[in-house]
Amino acid sequence: MAPCSCSEQIRRLSQQVAVMRKEMKNLRQHLESAVRAHRKHMASLQSELEACRQGKHEMKKTAEKDPQRGAEFSLEKGHIQTVPIGYISSCFSKKNGTPRQPAVCMSSRAALQIQPSVFNNPDHALAGLEHYSHVWLIFLFHKNGHMSYKAKVKPPRLNGQKVGVYSTRSPHRPNAIGLSLAKLESITGDTLHLSGVDLIAGTPVLDIKPYIPDYDSPSAQTNMSVQYETTEDAGDSEPEGLQCLGDSSSELDPKMRFSASGGLSEHSGSVFSEVLAEVRDYLQQGALCVETLADRRPSEPEPEPESQRASRLCYGADSYSSVAAWIRNPPAAELSVRFTPTAEEELREFQPPESTDAGRPKFQFLKGPDEAAAAVRGILSADPRSVYRRTRCSDRLFYFSLDTADVTCWFGDGFAEVLRVRPVQTQECLS
Ligand SMILES: C[S@@+](CC[C@H](N)C(=O)[O-])C[C@H]1O[C@@H](n2cnc3c(N)ncnc32)[C@H](O)[C@@H]1O
DSSP: OHHHHHHHHHHHHHHHHHHHHHHHHHHHHHHHHHHHHHHHHHHHHHHHHHHHHHHHHHHHHHHHHOHHHHHHHHHHTTOOOOOOSEEEEESOOSSTTOOSSGGGOTTOEEEEEEOTTTOSSHHHHTTTGGGOSEEEEEEEOTTOSSOOOOSEEOOGGGTTOOEEGGGSOOSOSSSOEEEEEEEEEEEETTEEEEESOOOOTTOEEEEEEEOOHHHHOHHHHHHHHHOEEEOTTOOSSOOTTBOOOSHHHHHHOTTEEEBSSOOOOTTOOHHHHHHHHHHHHHHHHHHHHSOOHHHHTTTOOSOOOHHHHHHSEEOOSSTTOOEEHHHHSOSSOOOEEEEOHHHHHHHHTOBOTTOOOTTSOBOSSSOSHHHHHHHHHHHHHTOOSOHHHHHHOSOOEEEEEETTEEEEEEEETTEEEEEEEEEOSOOTTOO
């Protein structure tokens, strides 16, 4: 019996050894492939690092040799170093109570002085701007408090509903850049005097551009593109100032050219008059089909469901652009605004900036109590409270500062009432 059990044991052991060998082989293969993958990964990291070093070195070398080219290199990579061209001085010292858009409060005022560190002669940079009535201001939301942002936001006018950040003018966005259209009241030397602003004092401005309705308004763009002229010998080259409307224009007639400046030329053939008439008819029909606000309001008995309201497009005064319906018909209602007799008296005490009456409070920007009253009405009628404050807070008092006045008010159903208008305690915020 004993020899038999011994050979059995040997057989079992050799079986186990075979299994272990197989496992070892698998393990080795596995390890080898892991090492290969790891090496490959290391090699790609190495080359990335090398490329990075090379790029940086290249950038440094280029920047040292040619600062202009160095800057270009950065621009191409999407890195720009922004330098504020100036800082806003404004009648709003805090975010609270600052209009949500310039149109909310046309009487708000501000000034912008161009930094002497940007231009040796800052006033030279403004030459010619006096011919424009409005300017675009591109600025940083420097008082956002935190740099976080979300893909969906709740604009106050939408009463808690969410929309994509890029369909709003929310300050909380990647690259906290704002854009406001302001009225250019005047320019004195290196300083722009503005009205209709929604910016707080100290806002860093990155750029100014003139507002040019011919470029910035879609209705003008459409008008420009339907004006065309014909030339007998237009040739291949595009005459200066003429623009083609993309590929579709070539389908009509090679001699037909769309003009940015002129109407129909003397040489227009009847075929072009017909086309023009057709285009006009088409546009007119479009304009008639499009529902304007004026058309819609009286015949709209029922408020629309929220879901439809948010998605339906709404056309305004011009029929060439469209905006989300909530912009013009927000679910958050406009409020009526009133002053208590005391608040009205207190406001009347304020003097215009040029006043020499030392015994009474004086505005720094606003032209007087009437302009201030108009600003307060604009700000409050748009309900400046956050949705949280509006819906969750039992405290109905609201404070904000406007120029050199501290304003206290309270909100009731459908109205805001101004209770107090006192001179601000500190002036340091209004820089
Ligand atoms: C809704 S944003 C619109 C700004 C601009 N018109 C735009 O469309 O980009 C306006 C609000 O931004 C806030 N605000 C103004 N200046 C700011 C600044 N420098 N930093 C952070 N928030 C600011 C104010 O509370 C104001 O009501």
